[in-house]
Amino acid sequence: MKELKHLNKYFYKYKWHLIGGIFITIIARVFALVTPRYIGESTSAIERWVNGEVTSEAALRSELMTNILIILGATLLAGLFTFLMRQAIIVVSRHIEYDLKNEVFQKYQELSLNFYKKNRTGDLMNRISEDVSKVRMYAGPAFMYSIQTGILFIVVIPYMFLQAPELTLYVIAPLPILSFAIYKLSVAINKKSTIVQQYLSKLNTFTQESFSGISVIKSYGLEPQTGASFVTLSNENKEKNIDLVKVQAFFFPLMVLLIGASNILVIYIGGKKFISGEIAELGIIVEFLLYVNMLTWPVATVGWVTSIVQQAAASQKRINEFLKEVPQIQNPSTTPEDVQGSIAFKNVTFTYEDTNITALKNVGFEVESGETLAIIGKTGSGKSTILELIGRLYDVEQGEISIDGKDIKTMNLKELRESIGYVPQDAFLFSDSIRNNIKFGKADATDEEIITAAKNAAVHRNIEGFSKGYDTVLGERGITLSGGQKQRVSIARAIVHDPKILLFDDSLSAVDTETEEEILNNLFRISKNKTTIIVSHRISSVKNADKIIILEDGQVVQRGTHQQLLNTEGYYRELYLKQLSEKEM
Numbered sequence: 167m168k169e170l171k172h173l174n175k176y177f178y179k180y181k182w183h184l185i186g187g188i189f190i191t192i193i194a195r196v197f198a199l200v201t202p203r204y205i206g207e208s209t210s211a212i213e214r215w216v217n218g219e220v221t222s223e224a225a226l227r228s229e230l231m232t233n234i235l236i237i238l239g240a241t242l243l244a245g246l247f248t249f250l251m252r253q254a255i256i257v258v259s260r261h262i263e264y265d266l267k268n269e270v271f272q273k274y275q276e277l278s279l280n281f282y283k284k285n286r287t288g289d290l291m292n293r294i295s296e297d298v299s300k301v302r303m304y305a306g307p308a309f310m311y312s313i314q315t316g317i318l319f320i321v322v323i324p325y326m327f328l329q330a331p332e333l334t335l336y337v338i339a340p341l342p343i344l345s346f347a348i349y350k351l352s353v354a355i356n357k358k359s360t361i362v363q364q365y366l367s368k369l370n371t372f373t374q375e376s377f378s379g380i381s382v383i384k385s386y387g388l389e390p391q392t393g394a395s396f397v398t399l400s401n402e403n404k405e406k407n408i409d410l411v412k413v414q415a416f417f418f419p420l421m422v423l424l425i426g427a428s429n430i431l432v433i434y435i436g437g438k439k440f441i442s443g444e445i446a447e448l449g450i451i452v453e454f455l456l457y458v459n460m461l462t463w464p465v466a467t468v469g470w471v472t473s474i475v476q477q478a479a480a481s482q483k484r485i486n487e488f489l490k491e492v493p494q495i496q497n498p499s500t501t502p503e504d505v506q507g508s509i510a511f512k513n514v515t516f517t518y519e520d521t522n523i524t525a526l527k528n529v530g531f532e533v534e535s536g537e538t539l540a541i542i543g544k545t546g547s548g549k550s551t552i553l554e555l556i557g558r559l560y561d562v563e564q565g566e567i568s569i570d571g572k573d574i575k576t577m578n579l580k581e582l583r584e585s586i587g588y589v590p591q592d593a594f595l596f597s598d599s600i601r602n603n604i605k606f607g608k609a610d611a612t613d614e615e616i617i618t619a620a621k622n623a624a625v626h627r628n629i630e631g632f633s634k635g636y637d638t639v640l641g642e643r644g645i646t647l648s649g650g651q652k653q654r655v656s657i658a659r660a661i662v663h664d665p666k667i668l669l670f671d672d673s674l675s676a677v678d679t680e681t682e683e684e685i686l687n688n689l690f691r692i693s694k695n696k697t698t699i700i701v702s703h704r705i706s707s708v709k710n711a712d713k714i715i716i717l718e719d720g721q722v723v724q725r726g727t728h729q730q731l732l733n734t735e736g737y738y739r740e741l742y743l744k745q746l747s748e749k750e751m
């Protein structure tokens with residue numbers, strides 16, 4: 167339960183709304199109490215008329231009319247205040263839900279890449295949606311019904327005791343049973359709902375994957391197998407839903423049964439007391455019947471609320487686990503950095519925590535500001551790792567990476583990353599327009615800057631070829647770009663950012679050699695005062711670099727310029743000759 171303390175800061179934030187809500191709830195309950203009282207009195211008035219105690223029909227009519235108007239007025243006011251109560255308390259719970267979602271999302275963004283490795287996307291999504299919704303149930307409905315029930319008990323039960331103490335005891339005796347039964351039932355319902363949710367998310371993941379991989383399914387003719395798997399999953403889902411419905415079906419019958427039992431008790435005990443003269447007026451029995459009905463739902467909600475609170479505590483515990491996570495990569499400074507861009511690796515060794523693969527072993531090199539370094543090597547040799555370490559997506563384990571002679575671990579992280587334009591191996595584009603995808607590199611980029619960047623990335627002509635040009639929407643509901651087009655839009659994004667350091671991770675692999683040449687020439691022109699690191703498998707991409715290093719199994723095995731490396735026996739020369747012969751073929 168202590169997990170829910172996390173929400174206290176939000177309750178404090180919205181304290182005035184909540185205090186107002188409690189106050190309104192009291193008023194709403196007080197008005198709701200008027201109805202049983204006046205119905206009871208009206209019954210007694212009719213009883214007096216029937217017994218001949220009152221003989222004036224006009225007096226009876228006027229009394230009943232007055233009572234009806236009072237009941238009508240009080241009911242309307244009770245309705246109005248109940249509406250305001252919901253407005254106050256439920257609206258606060260929506261604000262808390264919004265704040266909590268933002269808090270969690272903010273945390274997600276702060277956390278380092280290793281956190282995303284350790285946790286599955288589904289889990290991250292669930293905590294920010296499902297779990298936050300369950301916590302909202304505690305901050306909203308559970309809070310509201312608890313106050314409502316509390317107030318009703320404080321006001322109604324003493325009043326009932328005053329009217330007929332013994333009858334009150336008999337009438338409220340079954341209520342704790344009702345509350346306990348509803349609690350047990352709610353726990354069972356929640357358990358079953360969680361299972362239904364799990365099966366539903368399995369089904370959703372399967373469906374989503376089938377849509378994403380539809381081209382593979384179709385080209386391999388896998389429709390029958392996929393269809394059969396779907397039927398199995400959806401069958402399981404149906405079974406779990408039926409299980410849930412069976413338990414849910416008990417809810418209202420149980421309520422009706424217990425309300426009925428309480429009503430019978432009022433009529434039986436009340437009737438006996440009326441006959442024996444302990445209760446003077448029939449109206450009291452009618453009034454009690456109404457109170458019992460009025461109390462039953464709030465009493466049932468005690469059980470319901472208890473199970474909601476338990477669920478919310480479990481959900482908040484899961485949320486807190488993430489909120490307490492400390493980002494592995496810390497920002498040590500907030501002072502502005504004047505990054506010039508010279509980069510040095512000194513004896514850098516790095517092992518990926520999750521796989522325990524040592525991707526870099528004792529790597530050392532230097533690139534001066536404005537220079538171009540090319541990294542070449544077999545797949546899995548550690549090239550991408552070098553680029554990721556420069557932007558501190560991970561921290562080195564041994565050795566040091568410095569920029570302008572300063573250990574990057576001591577630099578302002580935000581400014582370090584802002585000084586880098588990184589084009590990852592898998593160009594990732596958002597489901598948005600091409601313009602906005604490029605603008606992601608610079609939020610306030612003008613159209614002219616965007617077009618220049620696209621021209622330098624040799625993708626402007628392609629974009630103009632689309633009927634909506636730069637407004638063409640990409641992704642699920644938009645068009646799909648070719649691999650090469652994606653890479654070039656991604657390059658344009660890095661260029662428009664105009665950083666001091668440009669990192670290209672095999673970013674030209676999907677473009678033809680002619681376009682590659684065009685882009686490299688443009689890059690050469692615009693990156694005169696920038697440090698550029700190009701990772702590639704192609705000699706054509708790296709031959710003009712100031713320095714080239716060859717990686718093998720995480721180690722630098724050769725280094726030099728294109729000419730120097732050609733004159734040395736080794737991987738570079740072999741690759742050159744191989745690619746040359748392929749070109750000539």
Ligand SMILES: Nc1ncnc2c1ncn2[C@@H]1O[C@H](COP(=O)(O)OP(=O)(O)OP(=O)(O)O)[C@@H](O)[C@H]1O
Pocket residue numbers: 518520521523524525543544545546547548549550551552591672
């Ligand atoms: N995020 C990661 N988590 C765990 N291990 C990783 C991760 N990324 C890479 N590795 C491992 O580290 C080693 C180096 O990978 P890296 O991606 O740096 O190689 P690369 O030279 O860029 O390969 P490629 O040319 O195929 O892109 C590989 O053995 C790889 O399996």
